[in-house]
Amino acid sequence: MQIVFLGTGGSWPSPDRNVSALAVxxxxxxxxxxxxxxxxRQLMISSVSFMQIKRIFITHYHGDHFLGLPGLIQSMSLNNxxxxxxxxxxxxTIKTVQTILEQGYFESKYAIKLHDVYPGxxxxxxxxxxxxxxxxxxxxxxxxxxxxxxxxxxxKFNKPKALELGIPEGRLFxxxxxxxxxxxxxxxxxxxxxxxxPRKGIKxxxxxxxxxxxxxxxxxxGADVLIHExxxxxxxxxxxxxxxxxxxxxxxEIARDAEVKMLILTHISxxxxxxxxxxxxxxxxxxxxxxxDDFSEYKIGYSEE
Amino acid sequence: MQIVFLGTGGSWPSPDRNVSALAVxxxxxxxxxxxxxxxxRQLMISSVSFMQIKRIFITHYHGDHFLGLPGLIQSMSLNNxxxxxxxxxxxxTIKTVQTILEQGYFESKYAIKLHDVYPGxxxxxxxxxxxxxxxxxxxxxxxxxxxxxxxxxxxKFNKPKALELGIPEGRLFxxxxxxxxxxxxxxxxxxxxxxxxPRKGIKxxxxxxxxxxxxxxxxxxGADVLIHExxxxxxxxxxxxxxxxxxxxxxxEIARDAEVKMLILTHISxxxxxxxxxxxxxxxxxxxxxxxDDFSEYKIGYSEE
Numbered sequence: 001m002q003i004v005f006l007g008t009g010g011s012w013p014s015p016d017r018n019v020s021a022l023a024v025x026x027x028x029x030x031x032x033x034x035x036x037x038x039x040x041r042q043l044m045i046s047s048v049s050f051m052q053i054k055r056i057f058i059t060h061y062h063g064d065h066f067l068g069l070p071g072l073i074q075s076m077s078l079n080n081x082x083x084x085x086x087x088x089x090x091x092x093t094i095k096t097v098q099t100i101l102e103q104g105y106f107e108s109k110y111a112i113k114l115h116d117v118y119p120g121x122x123x124x125x126x127x128x129x130x131x132x133x134x135x136x137x138x139x140x141x142x143x144x145x146x147x148x149x150x151x152x153x154x155x156k157f158n159k160p161k162a163l164e165l166g167i168p169e170g171r172l173f174x175x176x177x178x179x180x181x182x183x184x185x186x187x188x189x190x191x192x193x194x195x196x197x198p199r200k201g202i203k204x205x206x207x208x209x210x211x212x213x214x215x216x217x218x219x220x221x222g223a224d225v226l227i228h229e230x231x232x233x234x235x236x237x238x239x240x241x242x243x244x245x246x247x248x249x250x251x252x253e254i255a256r257d258a259e260v261k262m263l264i265l266t267h268i269s270x271x272x273x274x275x276x277x278x279x280x281x282x283x284x285x286x287x288x289x290x291x292x293d294d295f296s297e298y299k300i301g302y303s304e305e
Numbered sequence: 306m307q308i309v310f311l312g313t314g315g316s317w318p319s320p321d322r323n324v325s326a327l328a329v330x331x332x333x334x335x336x337x338x339x340x341x342x343x344x345x346r347q348l349m350i351s352s353v354s355f356m357q358i359k360r361i362f363i364t365h366y367h368g369d370h371f372l373g374l375p376g377l378i379q380s381m382s383l384n385n386x387x388x389x390x391x392x393x394x395x396x397x398t399i400k401t402v403q404t405i406l407e408q409g410y411f412e413s414k415y416a417i418k419l420h421d422v423y424p425g426x427x428x429x430x431x432x433x434x435x436x437x438x439x440x441x442x443x444x445x446x447x448x449x450x451x452x453x454x455x456x457x458x459x460x461k462f463n464k465p466k467a468l469e470l471g472i473p474e475g476r477l478f479x480x481x482x483x484x485x486x487x488x489x490x491x492x493x494x495x496x497x498x499x500x501x502x503p504r505k506g507i508k509x510x511x512x513x514x515x516x517x518x519x520x521x522x523x524x525x526x527g528a529d530v531l532i533h534e535x536x537x538x539x540x541x542x543x544x545x546x547x548x549x550x551x552x553x554x555x556x557x558e559i560a561r562d563a564e565v566k567m568l569i570l571t572h573i574s575x576x577x578x579x580x581x582x583x584x585x586x587x588x589x590x591x592x593x594x595x596x597x598d599d600f601s602e603y604k605i606g607y608s609e610e
Contacts, residue, residue, distance in 0.1 A: 012380040013346040019376075037376040038343035041318040061409035063379045067372075071324075071342040074368045075317040096408050103401050104366030105446045141410045 001026055001150070001202045001300045003225070005266060005292040006042040010231045010245070011064055013038065014270040017294055019064035022206060022227065022266070023048050024148060027178070029128060032056040033146065033206045039068035040075050046295055051081060055125075057132065058089030059208025060143035061096060070100050077109045084111035088123070088132075090142050091116050119144065119215075126151075130201065135219040137210035139244035145208050147219050150201025153301065154179055154191070162194045202301040205260070209267060211241045212250040220258035225300050228254060229267035230291070233281040248278045252286035263289040264298065306331055306455070306507045306605045308530070310571060310597040311347035315536045315550070316369055318343065319575040322599055324369035327511060327532065327571070328353050329453065332483070334433060337361040338451065338511045344373035345380050351600055356386060360430075362437065363394030364513025365448035366401060375405045382414045389416035393428070393437075395447050396421050424449065424520075431456075435506065440524040442515035444549035450513050450521050452528070455506025458606065459484055459496070467499040507606045510565070514572060516546045517555040525563035530605050533559060534572035535596070538586040553583045557591035568594040569603065 002025040009017030019036030023043070030052045032039075043050035050072065058066050069087070076085065087097055094114040101112070117123065119136035130150045137143040157177050167173070167189055172182045179191045205220040207213075207228040220226045231245035240247050246254075248265055255263035263286055268278055275291035282289045290296075307330040314322030324341030328348070335357045337344075348355035355377065363371050374392070381390065392402055399419040406417070422428065424441035435455045442448040462482050472478070472494055477487045484496045510525040512518075512533040525531045536550035545552050551559075553570055560568035568591055573583055580596035587594045595601075 012376075012383055013349060015346070015350045018346060037373065038346055041320070041323060041343055044318060045320045063376055063409060063411060066409060067376045068342065071317075071368055071372045078317055099404060100408050103405050104368060104371060106368060 001204065002048075003204070003227070003264075003298045003300060004046050004048050005264075005294060005296045006039055006046060007034075007036050008266045008268055008292045008294050008296070009064075010229070010267040010269045011062075012270060013064075017268060017270070018042050019068075020208075020267060021068065023053075024204065025052075026128070026130070026150075028052060029054045031148065034059055034065045034208065035068040035072060036064045037067040037071075040072040042294065043072070047297065051076060051079060053085065054083075054128075055086045055088065057144075057146050057206075058087065058093060059137065059145065059206070060090060060139060060141055061092065062141065062209065065208070066096075069097060070103075070106075073101065073108065073112060074106050077106070081110045084113055086113045086115065088115045088117050090144050091118065092142075093117075117144070133219065135215050136213075137208050137216065138213040139209045139211070141244075143208055143210065143244075145210060145213075145216050145219055146206050147223070148202075148204045148206075150203070152198040152201050155196035155198050158194050158196065165189060165193065167194070204300065207246075207251075209244060210246060211244050212246050212254060217254045217258045220254065220260055223258065223260040225262045225264060225298070226255050226258065226260040227264045227266060227292075230265035230278055230282065231267055231269050232271075233277050248281035248291075249284055252282040252284070252289060255289065256286045261288065262300075265289065265291045306509065307353075308509070308532070308569075308603045308605060309351050309353050310569075310599060310601045311344055311351060312339075312341050313571045313573055313597045313599050313601070314369075315534070315572045315574045317575060318369075322573060322575070323347050324373075325364075325513075325572060326373065328358075329509065330357075331433070331435070331455075333357060334359045336453065339364055339370045339513065340373040340377060341369045342372040342376075345377040347599065348377075352602065356381060356384060358390065359388075359433075360391045360393065362449075362451050362511075363392065363398060364442065364450065364511070365395060365444060365446055366397065367446065367514065370513070371401075374402060375408075375411075378406065378413065378417060379411050382411075386415045389418055391418045391420065393420045393422050395449050396423065397447075398422075422449070438524065440520050441518075442513050442521065443518040444514045444516070446549075448513055448515065448549075450515065450518075450524055451511050452524050453507075453509045453511075455508070457503040457506050460501035460503050463499050463501065467494075470494060470498065472499070509605065512551075512556075514549060515551060516549050517551050517559060522559045522563045525559065525565055528563065528565040530567045530569060530603070531560050531563065531565040532569045532571060532597075535570035535583055535587065536572055536574050537576075538582050553586035553596075554589055557587040557589070557594060560594065561591045566593065567605075570594065570596045 007018035230248035312323035535553035
């Protein structure tokens with residue numbers, strides 16, 4: 001699983017950070033979390049294709065999290081998309097997104113399916129091998145956090161075994177790792193010949209905008225990666241919490257108490273010229289933490305492969 | 306008058322060009338023409354302040370010309386703007402912009418005044434010393450072109466005279482040029498002592514999206530600068546015209562026949578990696594032409610000062 005940060009700023013964009021959006025790439029599918037203004041252009045600059053987005057999950061309806069939706073949806077149509085797009089978000093999503101798409105002159109060439117989802121929902125995408133669990137965030141307006149949970153992922157690749165069988169390193173290795181049968185030298189090799197037993201899938205949790213929340217801590221329990229907002233540092237704790245935001249230290253406390261493997265901080269206030277202060281604030285309680293920049297990419301769960 | 310291009314791409318953004326927006330700076334006032342998605346961030350990167358925008362003129366309601374409005378308007382409020390903002394556009398502006406601003410959670414701290422304007426309208430901003438004339442563009446949907454016409458501008462500054470009077474070069478020179486009285490060495494100097502008679506104001510015409518149009522040619526008659534769309538080059542003329550767009554050569558023909566002093570091309574299709582083809586196409590008929598890039602800046606009418 002690959003995570004690409006498209007916007008890591010809070011509230012409004014700055015020259016360095018665009019507003020919120022996060023792409024998760026699983027094979028050929030891209031899942032987008034939040035879609036602030038300018039996300040389509042960030043996608044075009046990034047390593048991922050905006051045309052491969054299958055599902056979009058919006059956390060809440062503050063402008064910096066959803067105003068990129070109409071432009072992205074329109075550009076997909078102008079570029080002749082024909083597969084349906086699914087958009088999920090808190091109560092009001094169907095009405096809000098439909099209304100926005102009706103403004104100005106636009107007719108989509110593909111189906112746009114809108115869904116209102118609620119805290120406690122579990123959306124099971126069986127064909128794609130993952131579920132999304134929905135939880136309530138602790139924000140100034142109705143807001144959601146999401147947990148993406150893969151049902152399982154392929155077993156560990158046994159490279160010595162593959163070489164022993166005479167399979168050449170390279171493209172065939174990748175195909176076997178992806179669960180595909182390959183042929184070489186007139187022989188057929190099946191994935192089970194070189195892969196261990198299927199492993200527990202990756203769990204990724206995205207907080208959206210939130211003050212410190214036990215619900216999100218519970219949602220994040222044992223996650224491989226928690227992507228949590230960190231609008232400010234501890235010196236601004238009171239103001240941050242008052243507006244439904246967290247400090248980096250508070251995000252780190254959630255990560256520590258949820259026993260997640262890695263914490264990535266995002267939604268950094270435009271007040272910070274550098275992320276050093278925010279990072280140091282989190283490091284006081286949790287060590288495996290980074291502050292994402294726009295276009296930061298992380299591979300999750302591939303370290304042992 | 307200073308022109309700053311904020312987005313020079315057509316239809317959808319590319320890594321090099323954002324979608325349409327153009328800032329015109331006159332003294333402390335900024336006038337914005339079109340406001341495609343991502344304009345607020347382009348402003349933040351540019352040399353002009355997004356907080357100084359007083360009036361916005363939208364040419365038409367295709368996404369690449371207006372989807373940056375809600376984000377810009379919201380960020381102005383989050384940054385504590387209190388002066389009113391005026392937004393003008395073709396029929397439907399009041400309803401469209403109002404509806405967009407009602408989506409999600411947002412309440413403005415300042416007044417937003419929306420205006421539907423029509424071809425033939427002349428909006429006279431007496432206090433600010435300019436008018437906007439509105440004309441119909443030749444596009445696939447209702448679309449407008451605008452002519453900004455200064456009522457007059459200060460007379461030519463007589464530098465030898467100012468030095469002779471004992472006024473030191475620098476800040477006081479600028480103030481006199483701006484029509485302000487200044488004091489130095491106990492003496493009072495008035496602008497009429499060092500300025501020639503008021504001169505004809507600058508005329509700037511912005512086409513928005515349009516196929517070749519006699520109406521725009523008429524509107525642009527004798528303009529100091531015509532900013533005209535040039536979505537494609539002559540090899541794609543038929544397709545460009547079919548979608549209500551112009552080639553660079555057609556824009557140059559308008560400029561030549563309207564006898565404008567300078568032509569600036571914008572709204573360049575994402576198909577072009579470089580602007581060489583578009584520029585060469587225009588140069589076949591009109592010589593004083595440039596292709597704008599994002600963040601290109603031009604000073605108009607100051608050459609003799």
